[in-house]
Amino acid sequence: MNNDDYLEENYHFEDWEIECHLINNKNHDKLIDFRKKFAEKYPRDLHAQHSLCDAYNLNKEYYNALNKLTQLYQESPDMTSTAYLVLETLYNLGKDENDFNWITKPKVLLDNVETADICYNLLKGKRKPRAIYDIHTDLYGYGYTKFNEDDLYNLLKNDSRFIVKKDDSPELSEVKRKPRR
Known part of the structure; x- marks a missing residue:
């Protein structure tokens, strides 16, 4: 059993401690898996969805992040935090704010x-x-x-x-x- 399996199997660790461990060790694949569980368990929790998109960005899975963020943006176009994550992802892809179909383009x-x-x-x-x-x-x-x-x-x-x-x-x-x- 590796250290990451141990972290997930032991409930006495708080979620943020597990996430910090995975981020600090650049284990972004496991971070995606960990955050995906929460995103699936709490599909209406915007923080859980944003956290998953952050994990995709950390793992350079920008298109996965952008696909998820596009869906979130279309559901709530006035949510600033979603728009800002879309921008961050676009910039990571070498694109700019003009490369997205905005309902309301952010400043x-x-x-x-x-x-x-x-x-x-x-x-x-x-x-x-x-x-x-x-x-x-x-x-x-x-x-x-x-x-x-x-x-x-x-x-x-x-x-x-x-x-x-x-x-x-x-x-x-x-x-x-x-x-x-």
Whole structure:
């Protein structure tokens, strides 16, 4: 019996512990099997369905993910989390947001001045600086972020409207608006 079989057969492990073990060991085939059981057991649970699609993406089974996500999107086109997973899968396939039949096309944020403007407005009225990862998370409500926290750090660091206090890790760096003079 291998370690993965042991994990599945012993109920005292919580589901997240099993998933972490499988992800950390890059055992994505087993992760798909594990998550597929939940997706089949709970077909109306969107989190279970999204988790299965994430596993497909981790295993580079992008077309399996896209097929499942297309079905989920058609059932609930207003579900932002599904639309964002569709975008992630399309990008993994080397495609873009124009390669999908959207009912309502989601907004895609790039690391550009438009995003910097949104960040500037997010920080309005905030006296204390905010961590880059917090701002990146807040952007989720404005659109799919086609950039990571390091990119956001560089964008805001190079914008004269912001004061960026560097940390060892860019995502932990803190940002605030420069005071008006």
